[in-house]
Amino acid sequence: MWEDSFTFGGPAGPTVGIVLEQHNEDRFFLRSEVRFVGDRSKVTESVARRIDDPQRVEAVTDELLYVLPTHLQGDSGGDGTDLASVPPPVLWLLRSYGRHTPAALLHDRFTGSDSDKPDGVDQHLVDEVFLRVLEASGVPWLRRNMMWAAVTANTKLKGTFAGRVGLIAWIISSIIGMALLGLFVFGVLGGWAAAVAVGLPFVAAVFWGKDWRAAALATVTAPFVIPPTLLGLVGYQIYWLAEQPDPLP
Numbered sequence: 286m287w288e289d290s291f292t293f294g295g296p297a298g299p300t301v302g303i304v305l306e307q308h309n310e311d312r313f314f315l316r317s318e319v320r321f322v323g324d325r326s327k328v329t330e331s332v333a334r335r336i337d338d339p340q341r342v343e344a345v346t347d348e349l350l351y352v353l354p355t356h357l358q359g360d361s362g363g364d365g366t367d368l369a370s371v372p373p374p375v376l377w378l379l380r381s382y383g384r385h386t387p388a389a390l391l392h393d394r395f396t397g398s399d400s401d402k403p404d405g406v407d408q409h410l411v412d413e414v415f416l417r418v419l420e421a422s423g424v425p426w427l428r429r430n431m432m433w434a435a436v437t438a439n440t441k442l443k444g445t446f447a448g449r450v451g452l453i454a455w456i457i458s459s460i461i462g463m464a465l466l467g468l469f470v471f472g473v474l475g476g477w478a479a480a481v482a483v484g485l486p487f488v489a490a491v492f493w494g495k496d497w498r499a500a501a502l503a504t505v506t507a508p509f510v511i512p513p514t515l516l517g518l519v520g521y522q523i524y525w526l527a528e529q530p531d532p533l534p
Contacts, residue, residue: 294320302317313366314365321351323422329346335405338405375510376517388424392415396408396411451493458485490504
């Protein structure tokens with residue numbers, strides 16, 4: 286599956302795939318090196334747009350395309366990895382493991398800590414490299430872009446105040462747009478509501494700044510993803526309550 290895109294290795298030499306050790310209920314320790322060796326041209330282009338010094342582009346690209354066990358746990362103070370972070374209600378659409386697993390491990394290395402990032406590299410670039418590695422790994426277009434939109438939204442949520450405001454503005458605009466669309470479908474409002482419903486979230490995508498493409502993609506997919514996800518959330522909460530010890534007196 287990854288023969289042309291990644292190599293893996295441990296203390297005893299190359300391994301046939303990713304070696305993981307389950308640490309607790311949802312965390313794993315990485316026990317093998319993961320190194321991307323596929324087509325890196327788009328990764329290099331992304332790095333070149335962000336790094337001011339052209340002489341550093343190749344070195345920074347190299348640094349972003351491998352992860353060692355010590356980067357994610359134990360010796361570096363980390364608590365391992367959950368592979369791809371997928372909320373339970375969304376597991377109907379995306380799994381925490383799959384063709385995207387190596388890319389997720391590379392992304393984990395630079396997520397949540399600025400200390401390990403090369404000079405000039407911010408989380409937005411790490412997220413963009415994640416998208417490019419997913420592409421080179423053969424992850425389908427819609428799936429990889431949805432995953433990129435998700436990590437980009439998380440970066441904005443945990444980033445600057447302006448980024449959080451932009452994300453909240455887009456969410457509010459999307460909710461209003463879906464509400465207007467629903468009112469149009471049920472005949473409560475006229476065609477103007479449908480036009481506003483379709484256009485408003487795209488206009489609000491500008492609040493994501495240079496990541497507007499992620500917002501635009503999220504706008505297109507939200508009407509298909511959110512309803513079943515909300516149903517999944519309700520079902521998951523019911524199951525969670527039933528799973529608790531002695532739920533009833």
